[in-house]
Amino acid sequence: MLRDLRLPSSVLLKRQHNEWTLRWFQESLERWYGLEGIVKSEALEKTPSRLRAGRVVLFYADQHPIAGGVPATFFSRPVEAATGPALFARRYRAPLVVVTASVASDGTQDVRFDGPVSTEGSLSEISQRWLDLIESRVREHPEQWLWMHRRWREPAAAGLEPVEAAGSARSR
Numbered sequence: 001m002l003r004d005l006r007l008p009s010s011v012l013l014k015r016q017h018n019e020w021t022l023r024w025f026q027e028s029l030e031r032w033y034g035l036e037g038i039v040k041s042e043a044l045e046k047t048p049s050r051l052r053a054g055r056v057v058l059f060y061a062d063q064h065p066i067a068g069g070v071p072a073t074f075f076s077r078p079v080e081a082a083t084g085p086a087l088f089a090r091r092y093r094a095p096l097v098v099v100t101a102s103v104a105s106d107g108t109q110d111v112r113f114d115g116p117v118s119t120e121g122s123l124s125e126i127s128q129r130w131l132d133l134i135e136s137r138v139r140e141h142p143e144q145w146l147w148m149h150r151r152w153r154e155p156a157a158a159g160l161e162p163v164e165a166a167g168s169a170r171s172r
Contacts, residue, residue, distance in 0.1 A: 009058060010056070011035050011057075012060070013025070013039055022039070036050075038057075043084070048092060051092040051094045052092065057094075059088075061082040061084060061130070062131075062147075063147075065080055068080060070083055072131050087123060096115055096130060097117070098112075098113075103141075115133070117130050
């Protein structure tokens with residue numbers, strides 16, 4: 001996709017316990033999609049130069065940030081939002097664009113580029129803007145979205161206020 005648009009691109013990757021698997025995945029991304037894979041532990045070192053060179057840097061930021069994030073709301077529930085996209089976009093004056101994909105009824109893929117997202121305000125405000133865009137795309141095709149991780153952590157673990165499900169009582 002980005003290769004076809006002739007946009008040099010990098011993607012941030014979670015480090016894998018198996019180094020062989022990580023290297024295979026990085027080589028596959030480069031070979032099949034023209035994407036440079038940057039391990040998150042190297043992001044602070046490598047991302048600035050990529051952005052200054054005009055590269056697209058992809059963040060998979062819809063997950064619960066491991067090292068903590070900023071308070072946000074996602075599907076009317078409190079969450080922590082990753083600050084990386086907001087931080088890098090603001091610091092390096094790079095456009096913050098939310099990219100989503102869905103499958104159309106004829107089997108073709110519909111890839112959406114929403115933005116640029118305003119980088120005015122706090123990291124929390126900027127992060128809430130891109131999170132709202134992801135939520136709106138999920139709402140368009142909820143049957144096509146699947147998270148294999150715990151996006152909504154226990155409120156005590158996330159440092160957030162608990163949200164009661166409608167009609168449920170919390171036992172103490």
